[in-house]
Amino acid sequence: MSLSGGGPGPGPPGKAEGSPLSAGRKRGAGRAPAHPIVKDIGEIYSRLLDHRPVIQGEIRYFVKEFEEKRGLREVRVLENLKNMIHETNDQTLPKCEQVMHDNLNEAFKRLQAANHRIHRLQQREQEERKLQTDMLMTGEKEHLAHWEVFMKEQHNKRAEVDEEHRKAMERLKEQYAEMEKDLAKYASF
Template structure:
């Protein structure tokens, strides 16, 4: 029975106790990270830290100074460009407006010419009707004169 308890204990420690496996993995990781790589990552991190510090202490103030010195000039140039763009846009709108006015004027001229042609045609019709009416009245008055001459002889 003692042997069975001992075997069950061995089986339990192999199945449930992971400490030896974990310790082996930890030793492998430490050996891989520290010994084989030779603290390469630490040196890279230190270099990055130096680079960030230099950037913060030297490059950032220079960039800020340069920006403060050049930003007003850039702003003035942008305002000038904006003003020129607005003038160009205004000229373009005026040009489009003048084109629309010219097209409107040409359309009104064409409408006026059509109106004058129509009036001329209507005038001719009225003149023809007037000429016919004058002809009828002349005929009627000449007949009346003849009739009057007949009656005045008696």
């Protein structure tokens, strides 16, 4: 489809070659009346559909703003950032990694030493507890042995006291029996 309207090629869709519009152009009207329409259509097309002039203006403004007015400041800033990133990657990061590795190794060694000391302290504490438990058991056995001896002594002493008491009671009974006999002799008089 041609937008100029007067050039070669097929016409608008739905219009046949033998239509009155195409026949009218050939006969007497010629190209003069179509020219203002084509010009108007060209202007409408350029205003509504052709964005190239606007885009070219924006591009020129963008280039002027970022290259001429700012004097490539952004490029320098980006270059400086790139240099800083390279410096960080090449120098600072390896140094930080090495320091971190060294410090972590040192911390790991200290933790191992502390763990070893704590393990030794726990072993000593367990040995001391075992000794204390053994001493307590030995002391308890000795106390039980002393208690058994004490209880046997108390039982023997009680038996002696009971025996003395029984003998004393027999003596008293004999004494009272004699006294009753004596009383009974004096009572018969």
